[in-house]
Amino acid sequence: MPFGNKSYKSAETLGYLNSQQALADFALLIRSLKHNLSSEASPVVVFGGSYGGMLAAWFRLKYPHIAIGALASSAPILQFDDITPWSSFYDAVSQDFKEASLNCYEVIKGSWAELEALSAQNEGLAELSRTFRACQDLHSLDSVWEWLWSAFVYTAMVNYPTEANFMMPLPAYPVQAMCKIIDGFPSGASKITRVFAAASLYYNYSRAEKCFKLEHGPDAHGLHGWNWQACTEMVMPMTCSEESMFPTSSFSYKEFAEDCMKTFGVKPRPHWITTEFGGKRIDLVLKRSGGNIIFSNGMQDPWSRGGVLKNISSSIIALVTEKGAHHVDFRSATKDDPEWLKELRRQEVEIIQGWIDQYYPDLKRTNKE
Amino acid sequence: MPFGNKSYKSAETLGYLNSQQALADFALLIRSLKHNLSSEASPVVVFGGSYGGMLAAWFRLKYPHIAIGALASSAPILQFDDITPWSSFYDAVSQDFKEASLNCYEVIKGSWAELEALSAQNEGLAELSRTFRACQDLHSLDSVWEWLWSAFVYTAMVNYPTEANFMMPLPAYPVQAMCKIIDGFPSGASKITRVFAAASLYYNYSRAEKCFKLEHGPDAHGLHGWNWQACTEMVMPMTCSEESMFPTSSFSYKEFAEDCMKTFGVKPRPHWITTEFGGKRIDLVLKRSGGNIIFSNGMQDPWSRGGVLKNISSSIIALVTEKGAHHVDFRSATKDDPEWLKELRRQEVEIIQGWIDQYYPDLKRTNKE
Numbered sequence A, B: 001m002p003f004g005n006k007s008y009k010s011a012e013t014l015g016y017l018n019s020q021q022a023l024a025d026f027a028l029l030i031r032s033l034k035h036n037l038s039s040e041a042s043p044v045v046v047f048g049g050s051y052g053g054m055l056a057a058w059f060r061l062k063y064p065h066i067a068i069g070a071l072a073s074s075a076p077i078l079q080f081d082d083i084t085p086w087s088s089f090y091d092a093v094s095q096d097f098k099e100a101s102l103n104c105y106e107v108i109k110g111s112w113a114e115l116e117a118l119s120a121q122n123e124g125l126a127e128l129s130r131t132f133r134a135c136q137d138l139h140s141l142d143s144v145w146e147w148l149w150s151a152f153v154y155t156a157m158v159n160y161p162t163e164a165n166f167m168m169p170l171p172a173y174p175v176q177a178m179c180k181i182i183d184g185f186p187s188g189a190s191k192i193t194r195v196f197a198a199a200s201l202y203y204n205y206s207r208a209e210k211c212f213k214l215e216h217g218p219d220a221h222g223l224h225g226w227n228w229q230a231c232t233e234m235v236m237p238m239t240c241s242e243e244s245m246f247p248t249s250s251f252s253y254k255e256f257a258e259d260c261m262k263t264f265g266v267k268p269r270p271h272w273i274t275t276e277f278g279g280k281r282i283d284l285v286l287k288r289s290g291g292n293i294i295f296s297n298g299m300q301d302p303w304s305r306g307g308v309l310k311n312i313s314s315s316i317i318a319l320v321t322e323k324g325a326h327h328v329d330f331r332s333a334t335k336d337d338p339e340w341l342k343e344l345r346r347q348e349v350e351i352i353q354g355w356i357d358q359y360y361p362d363l364k365r366t367n368k369e
Helices: A004-008 A021-036 A051-062 A088-101 A102-120 A125-133 A140-158 A172-183 A193-205 A224-230 A254-265 A273-275 A283-284 A302-306 A339-368 B005-010 B020-037 B049-064 B086-101 B102-120 B122-129 B142-157 B174-184 B191-204 B226-234 B252-265 B274-276 B284-288 B304-305 B339-368
Strands: A047-051 A071-074 A293-298 A316-321 B045-050 B068-072 B293-298 B316-321
Touching: A004 A224, A004 B226, A021 A051, A021 A273, A021 B274, A047 A051, A047 A339, A047 B102, A047 B293, A051 A273, A051 A293, A071 A339, A088 A140, A088 A172, A102 A125, A102 A193, A125 A140, A125 A193, A140 A172, A140 A193, A140 A302, A172 A193, A172 B252, A172 B293, A224 A254, A224 B226, A254 A293, A283 B339, A293 A302, A293 A339, A316 A339, A339 B284, B005 B226, B045 B049, B045 B339, B049 B068, B049 B274, B049 B293, B068 B304, B068 B339, B086 B102, B086 B142, B086 B174, B086 B304, B102 B122, B102 B142, B102 B191, B102 B339, B122 B142, B122 B191, B142 B174, B142 B191, B174 B191, B226 B252, B226 B284, B226 B316, B293 B339, B316 B339
Parallel strands: A047 A071, A071 A293, A293 A316, B045 B068, B068 B293, B293 B316
Antiparallel strands: none
C-alpha cells in the first residue's frame, strides 16, 4: 500500500490506490531492479492471479517494453460494463453446486425463504442464534445471510482438487464435500440445519471453533481497499438471476454511486476500466496488436465467466480447465495434484519458455544492427 | 488546456498538463463522441505532428481498443534518455545549412565569436542595437544570441519546399534562401552583418517590421506550457557539439533540475517517458507487439533524428523523405507541392486505407462469433 497504514485515511491518500498507479509502480520497480542488478536486457514475465491477474494482463498490454509476456490467472478483465452478463458470477456459483448435486442446489436455494420466515417469528432471531452457534446474540437476519453467502461463494471460488488453505482450510473439492453434508441429512431435516452444517465446513473444517462470530466488526475480511477500488474504477455490476441459488437481486448504477458517496465520499467512474484497458470486442482488438499473454481459467471458479476463455491469436492464449478453481495453477504443487493440473502448469512453462526462446535471437539481431 | 486561462496558475493545476492525462482525455473524448454519434464500431485513426505525433503513436500503443491506427508525423519519441545522441538535434540543424552552402555554415559558426568580441567593446552593445535594428537598446548579448538561434533552428525545422507560414511567413526552402543571403554579400562584409540579414528573412520576410523586439517579454512564444512539460516529464537532453554551427554547450541533469526548481518549484523525472512509453530497443519491443503506426519524417527537420526512421514490422512503418521538414505531410496541399510530397501523402492514405480494409472483415468475423 502506497502510504502504509495511513493509506486508508482519506481520499487524498486512497486516490493513489488505483490500477494505473499500480502498473506505473511496477514499471518503475522493474526498471529500477534491472538497473541495480545490471540486467537491463533480461526478459521479464509478469504473473498475477485474480485482480493481480488483471494487472498482469494489463501490464503486458501497456508496458510491452518492460515485460515480454504475462501469465494472467483467473483474471476477470471482461467483468465490466455489459461485456459479460451481470448474472453470470452467481449463476456460475450455483452451477458448481448444481453439478455436485441437484438436491444440494435446491436446498440452498430454498433456505433463504425458510430463514426469512423463521426470523419473522417471535424469538426467531434467538432460535437462529442457537442454530448458527452465534458467539453473540444476532440483531438481524442480514449477518446470517452474509455468513452463508460468503461460505458458498468463497467455497465455489476455491473448489480446488486437493486439500488447501487459501481463504480457509478446506478439503479437496469442498463444494462436493458441502453437498455431501447437505444430502447426508435424514429426509426430515430442515433446510436451515443443512445449510448451517454445510457452511460450517467452510468456517470450521479444523473443528477449532466453539462458536461463530456472525456479526463481524468493520472490515473483518480486509476488503476496505478493494471496496475503495470498486467505488472508484473497478465497478463490476452483478445480479442474482432466478436461475441462481441466491435470492434474486438487481444492480443500479445510481444506487451503487449513492452507497459509494456515503462510504468514501466519491462517485464511481463506471466505464473507466474499459476506456483505459479495453475489453469490448477484445478479440477484434488484440488479434492484430499485443501478444504473449496466457489467460488461464478454471471453470469451477465463478470469476472464469468474466475471463478470456478463447485463444485470441497465436500468442494470446486461453488455457481452460474444467475442474480448475480460482488461480489453482498458482498454488504450490502437491503430491495429490491431478494430471490435468500438472499438464496445465507444464503448458504454461512451455509457452513462457517459447517467449524467452524467441526473445534472445530477437535481442541478438537488434544488437547487431 | 485543462483549466483554460487558469491552467498556468500553479503546479496544482499544471499537474494535469502531462502526456498520460492528454491520452486519457482523448480516450474519453473519442469514446464519448462514438457513443453520442451511435458509431461505436467505426474505426478511428489518430493523427498528430511533433509533440502531437508522439501522442498519436503513444495513443495507438496504449489504447489499441480505441484507435485502429496512428499517423505520427515528426514524432521524436526517441529523443529521450540516451537513445539518440544528445548533439544530434543541433548537428542536424547545422547539416541543413552546411548542405545548402559550406560558406554559409562557416559564417554562422564564426559569427558567435565576432558577436562576443564586439559586445565586450566599449559601446559594443549600442553598435549591436543599431546593427540588429533593436526597437529598444540592448542590455545583454543574450537576447541577440537567442534571436539568431531561434531564426536558424526554426528555419531548419520549417525548411518546406513551398512558401509557407507555420512559425513565420517564409519562402520555399528558407534555409537555402538564408544561405543565399549570407553568400551574396561582398567578400569584405562582417559575419555579424550577414547573420543579421539572414535572420531578418525569418523575422521580416513580409518586410513589415521597422525594428525588431529582440528582448521579449515573458513567454513571447507561448512556450510556458511546453517548458512545464520539459521540466516534469518531457526531458530531452540536448547539447551542441564541435561539429555544430552553434557555440558548444553541454547538458547536466543536475543543473536542469535546479533551473526547473527555480522556475516551477518542481523536479523533473528524467527517465519517466521511457518508463511509461518505452523507446529503448524500440524495434525489439514492437516487432512482436503493437501495430498500425506510420512514423513519417523529413530529414530536413532536425527532430527527425529522434524519430523512428526504419520499418519495425509489416504494419509499423517509417516513411522518410530526404527533403521533408517538420510534419510537412500535414500542411495543406498546394499547387507547388513537389512530386515526392504528393507521393508521401499518397502512401499514407494507401496504408491507412489498408488498415480500414482489414478492420471491417475482422469486425464482421467478430460479430458472427
